[in-house]
Amino acid sequence: MARKRNPARLVIALSVAAVLAVFLLYTSIAGDGTPSLAPSALAGKKGVVTLVGDVRPGYRGDSYAGGLRFKLSDRDGASKQTVTVVYTGSVSDQFRAGREVSVKGELRNGTFVAVKDSLVTKCPSKYTAKKS
Amino acid sequence: MPELGRAALVATLGLVLYALVAGAVAARTRRRRLAESAQTALLLTFVTTGVATLVLLLAFARNDYSFVYVWELTSDQLPIQYTLAALWGGQAGSLLFWLLLLTVYSAAAVLLNRRASRDLTVWVVPVLATVMLFFAFMLVVVSSPFATQVAPADGRGLNPSLQNPYMLVHPIFLYLGYVGLTIPFAFAIGSLLARRKDERWIVATRRATLVAWTALGVGQLIGSKWAYEEVGWGGFYAWDPVENAALMPWLAATAFLHSVMVQEKRGMLRLWNVLLVILAFSLSIFGTFLTRSGILSSVHSFTESPIGAWFLGFLAFVVLGSLLLVFARLPLLRTRARLESLVSREATFLYNNLLLVALTLTILWGVTYPIVHEMFLGESRIVGPGYYNFFFVIFGLPLLLLMGIGPLVAWRRASLRSLGLTFAWPAGVAAVTGLVLLALGAGSSIPGLIAYSFSAFVLASIGLEFVRGTRARRALSGGSWPSAFAALVSRNRRRYGGYIVHASIVVLAIGIAGASLYDSVGEGRLTRGSSLAVGDYRLTYRDLVERPGANATLVRAVLDVERGGEQLGVVEAGKNAYTVERQVSNEVGVRTDYLTGEDLFVIAEQVNPDGSVYLRVFVKPLVNLLWLAGFIFLLGSLITLWPDAREQRRLAVRYRGAEAHADS
Amino acid sequence: MSLALVLGALLAAACVILVARPYLREPVTEHDAIEGPGELGQRWLELSEVRDRALGALKELELDHRTGKVSDEDYRELVGPLRREAADALRALEPRASAQERVKAERPG
Numbered sequence: 012m013a014r015k016r017n018p019a020r021l022v023i024a025l026s027v028a029a030v031l032a033v034f035l036l037y038t039s040i041a042g043d044g045t046p047s048l049a050p051s052a053l054a055g056k057k058g059v060v061t062l063v064g065d066v067r068p069g070y071r072g073d074s075y076a077g078g079l080r081f082k083l084s085d086r087d088g089a090s091k092q093t094v095t096v097v098y099t100g101s102v103s104d105q106f107r108a109g110r111e112v113s114v115k116g117e118l119r120n121g122t123f124v125a126v127k128d129s130l131v132t133k134c135p136s137k138y139t140a141k142k143s
Numbered sequence: 144m145p146e147l148g149r150a151a152l153v154a155t156l157g158l159v160l161y162a163l164v165a166g167a168v169a170a171r172t173r174r175r176r177l178a179e180s181a182q183t184a185l186l187l188t189f190v191t192t193g194v195a196t197l198v199l200l201l202a203f204a205r206n207d208y209s210f211v212y213v214w215e216l217t218s219d220q221l222p223i224q225y226t227l228a229a230l231w232g233g234q235a236g237s238l239l240f241w242l243l244l245l246t247v248y249s250a251a252a253v254l255l256n257r258r259a260s261r262d263l264t265v266w267v268v269p270v271l272a273t274v275m276l277f278f279a280f281m282l283v284v285v286s287s288p289f290a291t292q293v294a295p296a297d298g299r300g301l302n303p304s305l306q307n308p309y310m311l312v313h314p315i316f317l318y319l320g321y322v323g324l325t326i327p328f329a330f331a332i333g334s335l336l337a338r339r340k341d342e343r344w345i346v347a348t349r350r351a352t353l354v355a356w357t358a359l360g361v362g363q364l365i366g367s368k369w370a371y372e373e374v375g376w377g378g379f380y381a382w383d384p385v386e387n388a389a390l391m392p393w394l395a396a397t398a399f400l401h402s403v404m405v406q407e408k409r410g411m412l413r414l415w416n417v418l419l420v421i422l423a424f425s426l427s428i429f430g431t432f433l434t435r436s437g438i439l440s441s442v443h444s445f446t447e448s449p450i451g452a453w454f455l456g457f458l459a460f461v462v463l464g465s466l467l468l469v470f471a472r473l474p475l476l477r478t479r480a481r482l483e484s485l486v487s488r489e490a491t492f493l494y495n496n497l498l499l500v501a502l503t504l505t506i507l508w509g510v511t512y513p514i515v516h517e518m519f520l521g522e523s524r525i526v527g528p529g530y531y532n533f534f535f536v537i538f539g540l541p542l543l544l545l546m547g548i549g550p551l552v553a554w555r556r557a558s559l560r561s562l563g564l565t566f567a568w569p570a571g572v573a574a575v576t577g578l579v580l581l582a583l584g585a586g587s588s589i590p591g592l593i594a595y596s597f598s599a600f601v602l603a604s605i606g607l608e609f610v611r612g613t614r615a616r617r618a619l620s621g622g623s624w625p626s627a628f629a630a631l632v633s634r635n636r637r638r639y640g641g642y643i644v645h646a647s648i649v650v651l652a653i654g655i656a657g658a659s660l661y662d663s664v665g666e667g668r669l670t671r672g673s674s675l676a677v678g679d680y681r682l683t684y685r686d687l688v689e690r691p692g693a694n695a696t697l698v699r700a701v702l703d704v705e706r707g708g709e710q711l712g713v714v715e716a717g718k719n720a721y722t723v724e725r726q727v728s729n730e731v732g733v734r735t736d737y738l739t740g741e742d743l744f745v746i747a748e749q750v751n752p753d754g755s756v757y758l759r760v761f762v763k764p765l766v767n768l769l770w771l772a773g774f775i776f777l778l779g780s781l782i783t784l785w786p787d788a789r790e791q792r793r794l795a796v797r798y799r800g801a802e803a804h805a806d807s
Numbered sequence: 808m809s810l811a812l813v814l815g816a817l818l819a820a821a822c823v824i825l826v827a828r829p830y831l832r833e834p835v836t837e838h839d840a841i842e843g844p845g846e847l848g849q850r851w852l853e854l855s856e857v858r859d860r861a862l863g864a865l866k867e868l869e870l871d872h873r874t875g876k877v878s879d880e881d882y883r884e885l886v887g888p889l890r891r892e893a894a895d896a897l898r899a900l901e902p903r904a905s906a907q908e909r910v911k912a913e914r915p916g
Contacts, residue, residue, distance in 0.1 A: 018482050018484075018485055019411075019481075019482040019493060022482075022485065022490075022493065022494075022497075023493075023497065026494075026497045026501070030501045030505075033534075033537060034505075037530070037533060037534075041529060041530070041533070044512065044513070044516075044524035044525050044526045044527065044530070045524065045525050045527065046522055046523070046524055046525075047513065047522070047523040047524055047525045048522070048523075052522075061525045073749075074749075075668060075748070075749055075757045076668075101376075101746075101748045101759065102748075102749075103729075104718065104726070104727040104728060104729050105726075113525075144811055145811075146811040146812065146815065147810075147811035147814050147815050150811070150815035150818070150819070151815070151818060154815075154818055154819055154822060157822075158822060158826070161826065169841075173840050173841040173843075174839055174840070174841070175829075175838070175839050175840060175841050176829035176830055176833065176836070176839055177829075178841060179828075179829040180826050180827065180828070180829045180830065183825050183826050183828065183829075184822075184826045187822050187825060187826065190818075190822075191818065191822065194818060261841050261842065261843075262841055262842070262843030262844065265841055337843065339843075339844075339849070340849060340852075340853060341849065341852040341853060341856060342856060343852070407860075408860060408863060408864065408867075409860065410856065410857070410860060551876060553867075553868070553871050553876060553877050553881075553885075554864060554867060554868075555864075555885070556885070557877075557881075558878070558880075558881050560878060560880075560881070561876065561877055561878045561881050564875070564878065565875070565876050608874070611874035611875055611876075612870075612874050614874075615870070615873035615874045618873070619873070635870070793859065797852070797855045797856075797859065798852075800851060800855060800900075801844045801848045801849075801851050801852045801855070
């Protein structure tokens, strides 16, 4: 009875190679995620990024009519810098001054113009997922 | 009373330390009385932890706000069921609940196994004690549920989105799942420590693993339903790290459930199984670490407390320790059996495992990538749903197909000749289904069309299995079709229960494809009397109403629904304003068409002072198949779990025989 | 407060007594060793696993053949070696089995 080489090892090796290949292909085409920035790090950045920060008091506007304008500063007051965000789309009920939010968009002429419906409000207590 | 709770937890810690030290010494030196003593200590942890839990529950029942934990999560107005369920609603209480479940699982595992394999159980006890030690330590030193204060007049109240029947049961199922994975892990490690070469550890823990896996699956589905109805953004899964935290161990456990079958039937994959069970358990700890540490900017987040560091440390200890042990005992795990053919049931199980592990690791990478990127390059990144959805489709579609291929392929070696015959029917059904659906317009989504065709293939192959099996049974022992069917399932519980579980996954896949790939959406601002058309539906905004609720004011936009000229009734969507918690929650309106499984999903994004509303409306085809799948899944699982007297006897003979041959 | 203290003390005392019970019941004993399967028992376990696997494989082959998954030719090809394997395994587990028979059963095929 001759000892055949175990095909299982070959299969596993090929599969790993295949997965890695698919992976590399995906990341080269779709990119590796959008940068996640604090407002103080936004200056000068080009392209679509995700801004994460705390909502400053004093926001106005209607996200479904003309846009909601609010200011974001660094999480936990790490910096005094703020960024003005203009946002259209759905807003979670959890949205208010002091809450941490993330929003996707682009810096244009000093204002962060948000992608519609990309506002996500993080809830202060556990178990609460409030997506917009 | 909090003193009793604290004392009970200290007692637990003491018992666990004793069980660990005495148990390890007893195992090493093979001392029976010491081992019995250590076992008793482990069993008693259920009593002491139970006392602590009761103290906390009583505090909740009495609205005793001198307990900080009770004050943080409840209020006088909160309905009783949510008050009691708040036991696991916060950090410390959820750790206590985890520990309680662990003591229950451990007690059951030890009691059921202590006579049958003394030498294995003697090592399992200190391993279980090690895991318990971590949680007991956390509860006594780091995060106690028995912190006290001067009692305020009322509690802070529970977050409104948790005041939902699904949230009463979702954590129970999830924890039954997470904690249950400790048992096969402990037995695997115990078996290595005891230097055993046989598969007793698998046999002993098969039921626990199945229960844990089923609970984890059902728990996730309940969580999805909650997300769908309560969070209400129109979806049911967002690839949020917390959701992934439950999915990853479940996928690893699914792979494990399949690969242990290969070890059972062919004696192969022994090293792989041990590594898989370590992976599954580690992922369950990792998952809870993710949820609690606040390390990721996810939409869910526990408080950013030092507890994360402790969990990470424990996780590192578990992974490194287990791997070192495996490396040291590698000779025990060697196997002589070989994969005879790439076209065999073992091979399909291997492919299934590779796909599941690949998907698990892909999700793991997606979850940890932002942290890694931030650590090494200073800047954080967000991994969006696009990444996860892509790999879910790439790995999921072949997995779906394999569910139909596996059962049709014989063990060891399947000739292409046999395959051609058995595949013909299901492949035909799949092809016809694909063409029909294409004609009906399903070509708008290629992955969706493929998913549906594969689903048809799998359902056909499962159906054929039942038909052929029943026919063969009838040919063998006569009787009517129903009685032959019952006998077939009853005599092959694991096989046919497994087929039913597979069918449930197919139903799930169809539901996911329909709701995600073939849905429609529309939005707009409506004043009283105006209407919005989405898909085949037309919604007309009738009026805005306000109603008082148990602990909130309910504001609802009333909408008339019409489809194809037919009036379908009314749907309401709006907001709840919670008085005590001073929060507003979104309440979606869902109209389910039970015939087609389709949902009309209405979100009142904005209710304006002038009475107009901004609506977002989804039409979600087949989404209710997801919840139906849950029931089928549970049924299949129960059938598989049902004890088989014949199998029990066979195993009993095997292990009694071993003892009879033992060196005296 | 004092009730909690009393209850706590009772709990602790009960735990200590129960944990010490093996030593209280048998302060001195000759049979304090835990018996594992040992060398012989382990071999027996492995052989019974081989036996169960062979018998299970036969049962599955029969079921697969009856339900039409395995064709008649394939069945005839596979059933012979499987029956031999099962026979070897059963023989190896007999009390008078020779070492040779045991080794043969452990290496099927």
